[in-house]
Amino acid sequence: MGSGITFSGFNSIDFNVVLNAIMQQESRPLTSLQSRQSALQSRVSGFGTLQTRVSTLESAAKALSTAGTATAYKATSSDALAVGVSAGSSAMAGRYDIVVNELARAQVTASASTAPDADTTVIATGGTLTLGTQTITISSSVTLKQLSDAINANADAPARASVVQSGTSSFQLVLTSKSTGAANAFTIANALTGGTGLTFTDTDADNISGDSALDNAVQATNAQALINNILVTSASNTLDAAVPGSTVTLYKKDPATTIVVDVAEDPSTLKAKLQTFISAFNDLTKFTSDQGLAAGRGDQGSIGRDPLLRQLRASLRGALGASYAATGGPYAYLAQIGVQATRAGTLELNTAAFTEATKNGAADVGKLLAGSIATPGVLASIETLLTEYTETSGILKGVQEQLTTQISRLSGQIINMQDRLAIRRTALQQEFTAADAAMSRLKNQSGALSSFGTAF
Known part of the structure; x- marks a missing residue:
């Protein structure tokens, strides 16, 4: 808190100790402001972490929020070296016999x-x-x-x-x-x-x-293929529209060979996406739980007691536990497809129940998860809920901006108080220096009088 004072040493008072004690007492309001600012900075960091967790959960929900993404398909080829195939989000189940009569070539x-x-x-x-x-x-x-x-x-x-x-x-x-x-x-x-x-x-x-x-060394040609005995021509060897929702790529010309392409529902992809959602939800749950414990210990920088956190948890619990019978499928609750809540408030996937729910295809599970535009399913509803928190002008952004404004205001107050304390310290230093000088003069005068008395 500034440099020390060099005094005469002729008196028994340590003015540095006195000065530091006074300044320590008068700096308590500054220390309080700095503590408040530090706590607010920790809260900004906490809400930043919360936004990351919520955004991750939102992305996981989005991956299952439409009929195309919630009902995954897998495409296979009987000879992937001759005909390649990949299923898109709008794929449809089907079997396709493909004969490649000609490949598209560049001149x-x-x-x-x-x-x-x-x-x-x-x-x-x-x-x-x-x-x-x-x-x-x-x-x-x-x-x-x-x-x-x-x-x-x-x-x-x-x-x-x-x-x-x-x-x-x-x-x-x-x-x-x-x-x-x-x-x-x-x-x-x-x-x-x-x-x-x-x-x-x-x-x-x-x-x-x-x-x-x-x-020409090579004549320019179009690709020609029979798909289920229907002639398809294309300037490219990549056929985007021949098989609905899937992309077929022709690699080898062989008019004498039929390549079989199968497009079928793929529960394993759906399961992996569900696991990703569950993991993201559990990460968010652990974070909010840890924040609550920190708040219970008196950590002023924790966001555990913030109403926003309670609101978010309540909204998620409500969405996860609600009935979605209106989506039109045989399943109304997540638990019916194996997504179950634990005592700790986390989620887990019951593999046996999920397998049973998807044994006749994943379309019915997709209805529960995605629903439709008019009647959103559980994960479509959760995506919409979370978007209110994560969007640019969303709830979390607003809270962080408010906290940042408070921090900025406190910074100004801290600077002003530090300036006032510096002035106060300088004034005290001057007073104590003057007092020390006065006491030294008195001591010198007293010594002179004593010497004078001794001489007589």
């Missing part, structure tokens, strides 16, 4: 001419090379590599260029369309001049290359 066209060196041989000194509707203009000497770079610098060009070494001292320009499918084929109009020259195959001699299958 590949190579130059008919070669250059002895890709980096030094000048193949053109002027002219143009037109790919589809994009024209590459050459105004100076270029090598095969430089021409390739010029093509790739045109973002709108329908093809990417590369240089391939096809033999000893033999380099070719290779053009590959940027996307698969017949609609993404491109033509080449070669009007380059000078240099050693660059040529492309032109089977039909119309001064346009790439418009004939024989012009």
